[in-house]
Amino acid sequence: MSSTLQIQRIKESKRSLVDFDNLQFGSQFSDHMFVCDYKDGSWQNPSIEPYAPISLDPSAKIFHYGQSIFEGMKAYKDEQKNTLLFRPLDNIKRLNISAKRLVIPEFPEDLFMQGLTELLKIDDQWIPTKEGSSLYIRPFIFATGSGFHASPSTEYKLIIATAPSGAYFAGKVRVLIEEHYARSANGGVGFAKAGGNYAGQFYPTQLAIEKGYNQVIWTDDTSHEYIEEAGAMNIFIRINDTLLTSPTSDRILDGITRKSIIQIAKDAGISVDIRKVTVNEVIAAAKSGELKELFGAGTAAVISPIAAFGYQGTDYDLPDLENSYASLLKKKITDIQTNKSEDPYGWRVLIK
Amino acid sequence: MSSTLQIQRIKESKRSLVDFDNLQFGSQFSDHMFVCDYKDGSWQNPSIEPYAPISLDPSAKIFHYGQSIFEGMKAYKDEQKNTLLFRPLDNIKRLNISAKRLVIPEFPEDLFMQGLTELLKIDDQWIPTKEGSSLYIRPFIFATGSGFHASPSTEYKLIIATAPSGAYFAGKVRVLIEEHYARSANGGVGFAKAGGNYAGQFYPTQLAIEKGYNQVIWTDDTSHEYIEEAGAMNIFIRINDTLLTSPTSDRILDGITRKSIIQIAKDAGISVDIRKVTVNEVIAAAKSGELKELFGAGTAAVISPIAAFGYQGTDYDLPDLENSYASLLKKKITDIQTNKSEDPYGWRVLIK
Numbered sequence: 001m002s003s004t005l006q007i008q009r010i011k012e013s014k015r016s017l018v019d020f021d022n023l024q025f026g027s028q029f030s031d032h033m034f035v036c037d038y039k040d041g042s043w044q045n046p047s048i049e050p051y052a053p054i055s056l057d058p059s060a061k062i063f064h065y066g067q068s069i070f071e072g073m074k075a076y077k078d079e080q081k082n083t084l085l086f087r088p089l090d091n092i093k094r095l096n097i098s099a100k101r102l103v104i105p106e107f108p109e110d111l112f113m114q115g116l117t118e119l120l121k122i123d124d125q126w127i128p129t130k131e132g133s134s135l136y137i138r139p140f141i142f143a144t145g146s147g148f149h150a151s152p153s154t155e156y157k158l159i160i161a162t163a164p165s166g167a168y169f170a171g172k173v174r175v176l177i178e179e180h181y182a183r184s185a186n187g188g189v190g191f192a193k194a195g196g197n198y199a200g201q202f203y204p205t206q207l208a209i210e211k212g213y214n215q216v217i218w219t220d221d222t223s224h225e226y227i228e229e230a231g232a233m234n235i236f237i238r239i240n241d242t243l244l245t246s247p248t249s250d251r252i253l254d255g256i257t258r259k260s261i262i263q264i265a266k267d268a269g270i271s272v273d274i275r276k277v278t279v280n281e282v283i284a285a286a287k288s289g290e291l292k293e294l295f296g297a298g299t300a301a302v303i304s305p306i307a308a309f310g311y312q313g314t315d316y317d318l319p320d321l322e323n324s325y326a327s328l329l330k331k332k333i334t335d336i337q338t339n340k341s342e343d344p345y346g347w348r349v350l351i352k
Numbered sequence: 353m354s355s356t357l358q359i360q361r362i363k364e365s366k367r368s369l370v371d372f373d374n375l376q377f378g379s380q381f382s383d384h385m386f387v388c389d390y391k392d393g394s395w396q397n398p399s400i401e402p403y404a405p406i407s408l409d410p411s412a413k414i415f416h417y418g419q420s421i422f423e424g425m426k427a428y429k430d431e432q433k434n435t436l437l438f439r440p441l442d443n444i445k446r447l448n449i450s451a452k453r454l455v456i457p458e459f460p461e462d463l464f465m466q467g468l469t470e471l472l473k474i475d476d477q478w479i480p481t482k483e484g485s486s487l488y489i490r491p492f493i494f495a496t497g498s499g500f501h502a503s504p505s506t507e508y509k510l511i512i513a514t515a516p517s518g519a520y521f522a523g524k525v526r527v528l529i530e531e532h533y534a535r536s537a538n539g540g541v542g543f544a545k546a547g548g549n550y551a552g553q554f555y556p557t558q559l560a561i562e563k564g565y566n567q568v569i570w571t572d573d574t575s576h577e578y579i580e581e582a583g584a585m586n587i588f589i590r591i592n593d594t595l596l597t598s599p600t601s602d603r604i605l606d607g608i609t610r611k612s613i614i615q616i617a618k619d620a621g622i623s624v625d626i627r628k629v630t631v632n633e634v635i636a637a638a639k640s641g642e643l644k645e646l647f648g649a650g651t652a653a654v655i656s657p658i659a660a661f662g663y664q665g666t667d668y669d670l671p672d673l674e675n676s677y678a679s680l681l682k683k684k685i686t687d688i689q690t691n692k693s694e695d696p697y698g699w700r701v702l703i704k
Contacts, residue, residue: 026411026500033410053407058385058513059378063494066418066547067554103554138500142415143551148378148490148515150584150652152554161410163500178539185537185573187530189552195418196548199495200541202419202455202504221537222574232502300502 005118006047015125023133023166025300030126030135030162034115037144038105038156046115048122051161061143061153068195069098070140072299075120075162075351077129078339083120083351086337088113090256095139097254098192103152104141112139116160120351128164136165136300142195168232168300172307175215175230175294176208177279179312182221183231183251190251201231213310215296219279220251227277233296233304234258238325239285240292242271257297257333263345264332270325279311286316294318295326303330355463357470358399365477372480375518377652378488382478382514386467389496390457390508398467400474403513413495413505420547421450422492424651427472427514427703429481430691435472435703438689440465442608447491449606450544455504456493464491468512472703480516488517488652494547520584520652524659527567527582527646528560529631531664534573535583535603542603553583565662567648571631572603579629585648585656586610590677591637592644594623609649609685615697616684622677631663638668646670647678655682 010031018028029051036046061067071091076084089109096106116137120127127135139160145153181204183197184190190197201216208216217235218228228246229235234255237244243265248254265272285291286309294306305326308317335341336348362383370380381403388398413419423443428436441461448458468489472479479487491512497505533556535549536542542549553568560568569587570580580598581587586607589596595617600606617624637643638661646658657678660669687693688700 027498029411051410053409055405055407057405058403058511059381059490059515062414062547063420063492063511064422064490064547065550065554066420067551068415068418070416101555102551103558136500138411138416140415146379148488148517149520150550150553152558159410159415163411165500168501180539182537182539185534185540187532187534187556187573188537189548194548194551195414195416196541196546196551198417198502199419199454199546199548201502202417203453204539206455206504221539 003044003046005114006045007118007122008047008049009122010050018164020128020130020133020164023128023164025165025168026136026138026163028163030123030164032119032122034119034160036111036115036158039154043105043107043111043158046111048115048118054157056144057146059146059148061145061147064148065143065150066194066196067102067104067143067153068140069095069102069104070138070193070195071095073137073139074299074337075127075135075137076338077127082339083124083127084337084339085349085351087256087260087347088116088349091139094193094254094256098194099141101189101192102194104156107141107158117351119160119162123162126162126164133164133166136163138162169214169304172305173214173296174212175217175306175309176211176213177217177309177311178204178219179224183218183228185221185251187250191248191253193253198231205231211310217309225278225280227279227282228252230296233298233301236261236295236297237277237282237291238293240290242273243325244273244275244277246277247274255298257299257302260333260347261297261303261329264329265325268328268332283311283316292319292321293324293326302334355396355398357466358397359470359474360399360401361474362402367477370516372482372485372516375480375485375516377517377520378490378515380515382475382487382516384471384474386471386512388463388467388510391506395457395459395463395510398463400467400470406509408496409498411498411500413497413499416500417495417502418548419454419456419495419505420492421447421454421456422490422545422547423447425489425491426651426689427479427487427489428690429479434691435476435479436689436691437701437703439608439612439699440468440701443491446545446606446608450546451493453541453544454546456508459493459510469703471512471514475514478514478516485516485518488515490514521566521656524657525566526564527569527658527661528563528565529569529661529663530556530571531576535570535580537573537603539602543600543605545605550583557583563662569661577630577632579631579634580604582648585650585653588613588647588649589629589634589643590645592642594625595677596625596627596629598628599626607650609651609654612685612699613649613655613681616681617677620680620684635663635668644671644673645676645678654686
């Protein structure tokens with residue numbers, strides 16, 4: 001066992017194979033990854049090594065019992081080519097909140113930051129500089145212990161891998177407000193970034209895509225009366241000049257972009273109301289013209305304006321506003337992230 | 353691409369390393385496994401090969417989005433050393449029901465049976481003959497396609513691995529009726545054998561274990577008033593001489609042992625009532641002495657009698673009956689499975 005970070009560099013970089021002017025989201029991976037294993041009761045042997053396949057026993061619990069969690073982060077380059085992170089400690093803390101719910105051992109915050117910092121330095125050339133691009137960072141932990149008994153693993157692997165990425169969604173999205181399927185249960189794992197939360201959304205999302213939508217807006221599983229989140233994004237609703245969003249709960253992810261947007265909006269003088277929002281009031285506001293905007297907020301998608309939503313067979317178009325909250329807030333948050341503006345909140349972290 | 357089953361045998365069997373008189377559940381694996389890959393729109397290259405580690409890209413969707421399903425089956429030896437399966441087509445059909453919900457391509461029934469049959473013949477010496485032991489069979493499918501976009505994989509791997517196994521639970525179990533946490537949502541994936549359903553149960557189960565119980569009995573996530581299932585087992589409740597069990601739903605697994613027990617009980621003249629059962633009526637029956645038995649039913653655990661249950665801080669002991677339904681039904685189903693009795697239902701399948 002070693003607790004010192006070992007570094008093994010790749011022999012030949014793959015960077016020249018990547019077209020940095022036409023990046024997709026999360027489909028090409030940087031040269032290295034940070035890896036750390038949990039066994040015998042502790043996280044050990046942290047290392048940076050070439051991004052390469054992992055070997056696992058067929059009975060590894062990740063294959064059978066979905067014991068996995070992840071985070072999504074981004075690194076940015078400012079005009080001076082400094083590397084910046086956005087609220088990374090919030091990601092680490094949320095990773096450990098997810099870990100607790102999934103009975104995965106918590107990962108030490110300082111080791112996480114040490115490994116990530118070294119990784120970003122080694123793969124510095126992989127951080128895109130083009131506007132709208134960033135280095136997407138994917139920390140994840142999964143169960144590597146073996147055996148078919150349905151119980152928590154005793155061994156785990158944490159990996160931080162990175163992918164130079166462009167936009168998650170191309171353009172505005174159309175969403176369907178879900179009436180039958182649900183993303184998460186009361187007392188379930190919806191607040192955690194657990195792998196199984198995502199697989200469960202694929203089928204209802206596929207049905208929505210077949211109807212011409214991009215994403216589902218989830219409602220509560222009991223009554224389907226309340227707007228929850230969009231699975232990969234939290235949802236904001238602008239009625240007249242007030243910005244509404246659901247409070248977090250054990251069914252809704254405590255999004256870092258979500259809470260940053262709430263803070264920025266308040267400080268910009270926008271009235272923000274964090275409360276349960278019913279589908280009916282959104283429909284009524286759409287009909288009366290009081291519904292001005294809908295947008296999603298998340299690390300991958302940043303702020304994703306919604307062009308239209310469907311509900312019970314009817315489509316409701318959102319107006320195309322010139323000075324939308326979505327564009328204002330997106331500019332403000334990305335300016336902070338990329339060091340184009342002051343950061344009164346202390347959210348930006350310089351990697352050095 | 354090949355659709356012909358390829359067979360590659362192990363050089364040296366590991367069988368001599370296994371103590372067949374003291375088998376645990378699902379912790380030692382037979383020499384071979386059946387493997388088949390899905391890519392370019394079809395299942396291809398089916399093979400039987402040595403049980404060995406699998407290599408996967410770190411961005412494989414199984415690690416991030418929990419896109420995996422599995423089944424549990426058992427093979428038995430009768431006194432003439434014939435190999436027997438129990439209702440295997442029901443497992444294959446359920447695997448494909450799970451597959452649809454998780455947007456995993458369905459697996460061809462005939463190829464499944466062909467691969468499983470060959471595997472059982474090649475690893476014939478791994479099927480235990482000792483009473484109470486069996487060869488546990490674990491078919492599973494997981495997403496192997498790469499990329500961080502939260503969308504279904506385009507590539508998958510099916511594996512059937514086997515493990516000579518003893519009892520899942522040692523002796524009677526104590527269960528806790530859950531009041532806060534939940535296993536599945538209305539409109540969720542609870543009816544599927546999806547990996548994520550299991551990881552989500554680990555934390556509440558751990559809390560129950562810390563209080564001295566073995567398992568949780570899940571209740572509905574809306575009101576916690578209704579008994580659902582035990583996560584690895586369906587639940588049967590005997591009040592006076594009537595056997596109660598919850599109807600299946602989108603939250604409850606359609607257990608093969610469950611429906612077999614229902615059929616056997618009815619044909620044994622036992623009154624079976626399939627309806628929603630409230631926690632309150634179970635408590636009232638426990639207090640009045642009308643609650644005679646509680647037991648779980650599932651492939652891994654077969655029939656698992658419950659000695660006591662906890663609810664709201666109180667423990668309720670079940671009586672220790674001489675002629676329990678649990679022991680009667682367990683004998684009847686295992687006699688069918690192991691060819692000790694007639695099989696009027698046509699459930700037993702001889703492997704040849």
